[in-house]
Amino acid sequence: MVLVTAKAIALAGHDVPFSRWSPIAFLWDDAAIVLAFAAIAEATAEVAMHAEPKMSARSSRSAVTCLYAALALYIALNVPVTRVLSTPLTWAMWRAARGPLSDSILQYATWDTVLPTMIVVALAIGLPLAFKGGGRPHHGRPEGLRYSFLTAVLIGFVVLGPYAARRVDTRGLERNAWTAIATTAMPRALARAPDDRWTATGFEQTAGTELVQFRGAGAGRHLVMVSLESTAAQYLGLYGATRDVMPNLTALANHAIVFDHAYAAYPESIKGLFSILCSAYPALNRPAESYADAPCASIADVLGRRGYRTALFHSGRFGYLGMESIVRRRGYDVLEDAGDIGGQHESSFGVDEPSTVARILKWIDTLSASDRFFITYLPIAGHHPYETPEPGPIPERSDIDRYGNALHYSDAALGALIHGLRARGLEEHTLWVIFGDHGEAFGQHDGNYGHTFQIFDENVHVPFIVAAPGLITRQIRSVQVVSLIDTSPTLLDAIGEPAPDVYQGRSMLEGPPRMAFFFADYSLGLLGLRDGRFKMIYELDSGRARLYDVERDPREMTDLSTQHIERAAWYARDLRHWSAAQDLRLAAAR
Numbered sequence: 001m002v003l004v005t006a007k008a009i010a011l012a013g014h015d016v017p018f019s020r021w022s023p024i025a026f027l028w029d030d031a032a033i034v035l036a037f038a039a040i041a042e043a044t045a046e047v048a049m050h051a052e053p054k055m056s057a058r059s060s061r062s063a064v065t066c067l068y069a070a071l072a073l074y075i076a077l078n079v080p081v082t083r084v085l086s087t088p089l090t091w092a093m094w095r096a097a098r099g100p101l102s103d104s105i106l107q108y109a110t111w112d113t114v115l116p117t118m119i120v121v122a123l124a125i126g127l128p129l130a131f132k133g134g135g136r137p138h139h140g141r142p143e144g145l146r147y148s149f150l151t152a153v154l155i156g157f158v159v160l161g162p163y164a165a166r167r168v169d170t171r172g173l174e175r176n177a178w179t180a181i182a183t184t185a186m187p188r189a190l191a192r193a194p195d196d197r198w199t200a201t202g203f204e205q206t207a208g209t210e211l212v213q214f215r216g217a218g219a220g221r222h223l224v225m226v227s228l229e230s231t232a233a234q235y236l237g238l239y240g241a242t243r244d245v246m247p248n249l250t251a252l253a254n255h256a257i258v259f260d261h262a263y264a265a266y267p268e269s270i271k272g273l274f275s276i277l278c279s280a281y282p283a284l285n286r287p288a289e290s291y292a293d294a295p296c297a298s299i300a301d302v303l304g305r306r307g308y309r310t311a312l313f314h315s316g317r318f319g320y321l322g323m324e325s326i327v328r329r330r331g332y333d334v335l336e337d338a339g340d341i342g343g344q345h346e347s348s349f350g351v352d353e354p355s356t357v358a359r360i361l362k363w364i365d366t367l368s369a370s371d372r373f374f375i376t377y378l379p380i381a382g383h384h385p386y387e388t389p390e391p392g393p394i395p396e397r398s399d400i401d402r403y404g405n406a407l408h409y410s411d412a413a414l415g416a417l418i419h420g421l422r423a424r425g426l427e428e429h430t431l432w433v434i435f436g437d438h439g440e441a442f443g444q445h446d447g448n449y450g451h452t453f454q455i456f457d458e459n460v461h462v463p464f465i466v467a468a469p470g471l472i473t474r475q476i477r478s479v480q481v482v483s484l485i486d487t488s489p490t491l492l493d494a495i496g497e498p499a500p501d502v503y504q505g506r507s508m509l510e511g512p513p514r515m516a517f518f519f520a521d522y523s524l525g526l527l528g529l530r531d532g533r534f535k536m537i538y539e540l541d542s543g544r545a546r547l548y549d550v551e552r553d554p555r556e557m558t559d560l561s562t563q564h565i566e567r568a569a570w571y572a573r574d575l576r577h578w579s580a581a582q583d584l585r586l587a588a589a590r
Contacts, residue, residue, distance in 0.1 A: 002124045003030040003176060006075050009116045010082035010173070015446040017168055025168035028161025029179040031154040037071060038151070040064070065128075071178065072124035078177035079120055080113035086447025087172055087523035088180035095287065096321060096452075096522075169544060171447070172524045183541075184523070187285055201515050201531050203567065211257060211478060211509040216496030218431040218468050223303070223374040223491060224417075225433045227276065228410060229269065230382040230451055232439030233262070233463045235407065243394070245407045248415035249434065253465045255472050256432070259508065261481045262464035263516040263530055267438040267451045270321045272484065273378075276437075277330055279488040279503035283582040284521050284540075288322030292329075294586055297500035299488035301331025303374045306497060309333055309367055313341070313360050314378040316350035332376075334363065345389040350380045352389050353413030361420040377417065381410035382440070384450060400442045428470035433491055435484060436462030444555065452522040455537055456556050460518045460528070466494065466508075481530050482508045483516040517578050527575040534564075536571040540579070545572050 007030060016022070044060045078088040087093075165174060175183065237244025238253050239260070265275040271282040271291070278296035300310040311334035318324050318337045327335055341359045343351025360375060367373060381388065382403070392405025414434070421427055441448040441458040448454045464482065466472075485505035492499050493507035506514070513532065520526045525540035533551040538544075547561040547568045561568040 001127055002072050002120060003027075003033060003075060005123055006079050006120045007176065009119065010079050013083070014086065014173065016173070017170075019168060021164040021167045024157050024160050025164035025170050026174045028157045028164065029174050029176050031157035031161070033071070033176060033178055035151070035154050035158065037067065040067065068128070069124075073121065075177050076117045076120035076124065078180075079116045082173070083116065084113065085449060085453060085523075087453060088175060088177040090180050090184035090523050092184060092452075092522045094181070166542065166544075173447075180523075201513070203531065203534075203570075211476070214257070214466075214468075214472070215493050215507070215509050217471055218494040219496040220372070221429055221431040221468065221495065222372055222426060223308070223431050223433070223495070224377065224421075225299075225375070225487070225491065226377045226379070226414060226417075227269075227273065227435060227437045228382060228407075228414075228463070229378070229380050229437060230384070230403075230440040231407060231410070231436030231463060232441075232458055233260075233436065233461045234439075234458060235404065236463055238463060238465075243404065245394070245404045246411035246414075248411045248418060249463070249465070252414075252418060252432065252434070252467050254475050255469055256465045256467035257472060257476045257478055257508075259464040259466075259478045259480070259482050261479065261516075261530065262435060262462050262484065263481070263518055264436070264438040264460045264462050264484050265516075265518050267453075267455060267459040267518070267520055268321075268522070269378075269437050270323050270326055272437050273323070274326045275483075275485045276487045277326070277376075279485050279499070279505040280585075281485060281504055281517065281578075281582045283586045284519060284525060284527075284579055286583075286586055289325045290586065291322075292325035295502050296330070297502050298330035299491060300374060300376070302488075302492065302497070302500060304331045304333065308372050308374045310374045310376075311360075311363055312336070312376040312378070313356050313363075314338070314350075315341070315343075315353055315356045315380040316378065316383075320349075347387055349383055353379050353381050353410060354416060357413050357416045357420065360417060361424075364421075364424065364426075378437075379410050379413060381413065382406050384440075403440060403442070430469070431471075431491075431494060432465070432467040433487060434467070435464040435487065437484075438462065453520060453524075455518050455520050455526050455528040457535075457550065457554070459520070466490065468494075478508070480508070480513050481516050481532065482514070483518075517575070519579065527579055529571060529575060529578075531571070534567065534571075536568065536575065538572050538575045540576075543572075547571070 004027065007026065011026070041064045044064055047060065082088050233239040235241050236246055236249070238250050238258065244250055264272055266272045266282050270288045274280065274282055274291050277298045277300065278294070280294065280296065282291065300312070304310050310332045312327060312332045314337040316338055318327060336359065338350040341351055341356055343355035345352040356377070356379065360377060364373065386399065386402040386406040388406055388409040392408045394401045394404045396402050396405065421430055438451050439459045439462060440451050441454065441456065443449060444458050445454065445456050448456060448458065451459050462484070483505060486508050487505070489499035489503050489505050490508040493509050499507065515529050515531045518528045527538045527540055529536050533549055535548045535550045535556065537546045545561045545568050546559045547564055548556045548558065549560060550556065
């Protein structure tokens with residue numbers, strides 16, 4: 001009763017499909033937990049019966065009560081999490097729930113989230129008291145028959161559950177708190193052995209924008225790479241949004257190459273940064289710490305060997321989620337985070353952007369006139385809880401308004417950096433590469449909030465511009481599909497330097513159209529790709545596929561997988577090959 005009540009509260013307000021299979025599909029995980037608990041309780045009671053009666057009976061009851069309390073309390077704590085994020089806490093979520101996210105976590109400590117937990121806790125306490133004195137059921141008595149019948153029903157749910165889940169799109173909501181943590185702590189099996197067939201599309205593509213004239217055109221320029229935190233393309237005026245929250249980015253893009261279809265490889269900052277610096281895909285279910293020894297010819301290391309002074313400035317903290325493993329020993333002469341920079345305003349996540357920009361400009365001033373530099377700037381403005389030290393231009397009625405103000409604040413810092421270089425006479429001697437590290441969702445799809453759990457366009461479609469004032473004299477829109485793993489080879493190509501052979505990406509300035517791959521593993525194992533006008537999302541655990549024509553259906557509402565069966569099957573096979581290849585590539589490096 002506790003589990004069913006918790007599931008009902010967690011699912012309330014979500015778009016839950018109804019069919020005759022729905023009760024089994026959504027409750028079979030709960031049935032498995034009940035059977036497991038009953039088996040432990042029975043075994044404990046049997047042990048007690050053959051031991052010294054009084055003490056052993058009391059001890060067995062205490063042990064079962066403690067187990068029940070632990071099971072019920074954890075279930076209760078996960079009810080508000082599931083209501084907000086459409087998933088119970090997973091192994092990856094527990095790893096991420098550290099100090100830097102305390103401000104985000106505290107924002108959800110409201111009656112809307114506390115009350116459901118209190119209801120389940122009250123039920124968990126009240127039900128044993130209401131049924132106290134019933135004793136253990138005995139076969140041959142009415143309660144024994146009811147006990148046997150209930151057991152048979154639960155076993156039936158568990159047996160039929162996997163079949164029912166294939167017929168009902170549960171989106172992972174069938175999992176309770178315990179099955180979610182257990183299944184995500186185990187490696188997800190990859191369906192097939194890898195090969196290299198995933199590297200090219202199997203379908204005809206439309207030619208992309210011709211950009212070869214810019215290959216090598218930026219030779220001798222300083223390089224500035226800006227990774228905008230949690231910045232999705234669809235919220236920017238540059239990409240058609242009604243309000244322009246980043247006017248400085250828009251102004252810079254008036255003389256830049258703007259890529260309309262750029263995709264993050266992973267909707268989270270840390271492993272996403274690995275894909276950018278190393279031009280390599282991360283792999284499913286591997287923590288950031290495991291990337292310290294991954295094959296990587298970091299863009300900073302490559303440029304450092306070519307005479308550039310290199311520095312990375314991060315408004316957040318390197319200690320978060322294993323970021324140290326991504327940035328240390330990657331060729332940067334200078335690495336500074338919030339602890340080094342200080343700042344006028346601090347949050348649990350980092351320091352204010354003006355302080356970071358001031359630190360960047362101060363470092364530039366220490367260089368000689370003959371020094372070429374490569375700067376990587378990682379702001380944090382844009383990250384939940386979307387706090388800014390000063391009010392923004394948008395009245396804050398909702399999270400998306402606060403997010404818009406956070407992006408505006410981030411843009412102001414970008415503007416200060418642009419003006420700082422201009423004041424130093426460096427404007428026309430600098431090449432900029434600016435992009436969003438991943439997107440941010442606000443319920444465009446049921447239960448899709450934040451960035452880490454899904455791979456819809458609001459999660460992975462990001463802005464990407466290459467600007468070279470004085471060299472690119474107008475805005476050029478490129479419609480080719482590109483990935484953030486193409487960032488480093490593109491930057492090297494723009495200054496006329498060859499890319500290392502180990503790179504998995506390739507320059508956006510040359511070559512035929514390509515596919516972009518991406519995945520998420522914080523909750524469900526989701527693999528995805530963008531190929532021309534088509535986009536595929538594949539659920540690894542269930543094998544369920546969704547195919548969208550994102551040119552005609554940019555909101556990704558109409559699944560076309562049954563209309564394009566051959567294409568969907570090819571994409572699914574390709575995604576499994578790709579995922580397996582990344583897993584083996586990183587495993588071989590360990």
